[in-house]
Amino acid sequence: MPATTTSTVAPTAAPAAPRAGTQIRLTDVVKDYGLAVPAVDGVSLTIEPGEFMTLLGPSGSGKTTTLNLIAGFETLTSGRIAFNGDDVSNLPPHKRDLGMLFQNYALFPHMTVAQNVAYPLRERKVSKAEITRRVAEVLELVQLTGRDDNVPSQLSGGQQQRVALARAIVFDPKALLLDEPLGALDRNLRGALQAEIQRIHREVGSTFVFVTHDQEEAMSLSDRIALFNSGRIEQVGSPETLYREPETLFTATFLGDSNVFELAQAPGSTVVWGDRTWAVEPRTVSDRARAAEHAALMVRPEDVRIAQRADEVPAGANAVPARVTDVHYLGSYRNVVLSYGGSDVVGQSRLDASETQLAVGQDVVAWWRVERQRVVSR
Incomplete structure (x- = not known):
């Protein structure tokens, strides 16, 4: 007598109920x-x-x-x-x-x-x-x-x-x-x-x-x-999305603080700021930056880390020399104000309050992971 085969078909899920309210x-x-x-x-x-x-x-x-x-x-x-x-x-x-x-x-x-x-x-x-x-x-x-x-x-x-x-x-x-x-x-x-x-x-x-x-x-x-x-x-x-993936410099600066580096040319596999050449990942370039005549690279303060020397920067990270111009203790973190690359470009790094204290006037190296930056139109 042939074996009986039983097939089990999973029930079709009921469609999701429409959300209340008006479009x-x-x-x-x-x-x-x-x-x-x-x-x-x-x-x-x-x-x-x-x-x-x-x-x-x-x-x-x-x-x-x-x-x-x-x-x-x-x-x-x-x-x-x-x-x-x-x-x-x-x-x-x-x-x-x-x-x-x-x-x-x-x-x-x-x-x-x-x-x-x-x-x-x-x-x-x-x-x-x-x-x-x-x-x-x-x-x-x-x-x-x-x-x-x-x-x-x-x-x-x-x-x-x-x-x-x-x-x-x-x-x-x-x-x-x-x-x-x-x-x-x-x-x-x-x-x-x-x-x-x-x-x-x-x-x-x-x-x-x-x-x-x-x-x-x-x-x-x-x-x-x-x-x-x-x-x-x-x-x-x-x-x-607006905070982590802004399309434009206006969005990047209106929602939260940003470290902004205005670029002299359109982004490719690298970008140039002053005498610095930084790596770029395609997924970190906004659609509007690809088509824009002018672009900028931005990094959120919580993504900027500080090294005492250049050899402390992890391999593959982007970095720039900086000088500490101010330090604000804000309880759970310290907000470090930086002047970048000997220029008048001012930025910030947000560090855990327990990290090593920095002195005003100290020369350091600011660095960030390539995947944590964003290239936007300006």
Whole structure:
């Protein structure tokens, strides 16, 4: 009797559930006030459902104007904005169904916490029973249960911002837009509320679009960052990508500190800076640097090491003579300020606080691993 063969087929995995929230897509968006350059100049960006996207940049870079265009507070000069594929470019703000959180809270001073939070629901003619249920739920979410009958003047700044956040999400908006909401708070309170916003984003699962000029805030909160510069997006990516793999010198210097060496020629297998020739790995050269007329080599301070003599530099590392011009003790590390190669180029090395102390005026050799550098356009 022939043997019976049994085949086991692994069950097909169920498709992943779609993320909650709304996709926001900007296509060639322009806002021109008739000045020398448009405030927003051809911005295209897709914010995925449930994503925490931060619009980051210096003052006047176009990030807040872009947020206002998404909200409908500003009208487009040209381009298109779509929510889940539906064109909303000409919809007024109240028909876009978005939550907004501002720096100044914008609470009604004569209303209680519960009344402030309930306001968007009353405007939408939600039943009293449903309002009571939703307000209780969202106050628990922002950890303000029991403060229902307080008025804003009885709350701290952080508590008032929690009330504003509760009001912005109580009606389950398509997305939440946050315009520098923590800018008026002190550093410790900002850190606590950053953690709260992150937690609420995870629990609610909605799309969050956050505007800030604070690099650390953007790095700690975001799934992705859109870095703005002069009305355009300089680079989009995860915080780690923008920090470790910047495309341009603007990105490299805006997010964190950098040691920057401007190059006289396009990068090949080596680059030349002054009388130094340094090795280059192709994967450390940004796409924009390959096509750029001018490039720079940058190294993060934590990747720059210091040797007392040239023969202490590991084989294969890039190195340059340097002089110590200052040393700052910052608790867990020392920040060493360096002058490179007898030039006026100043850089930094971030060393463990327990490492050998260096003296101001001491001549040393700065070095780094080739894979830890980045060649960017400038």
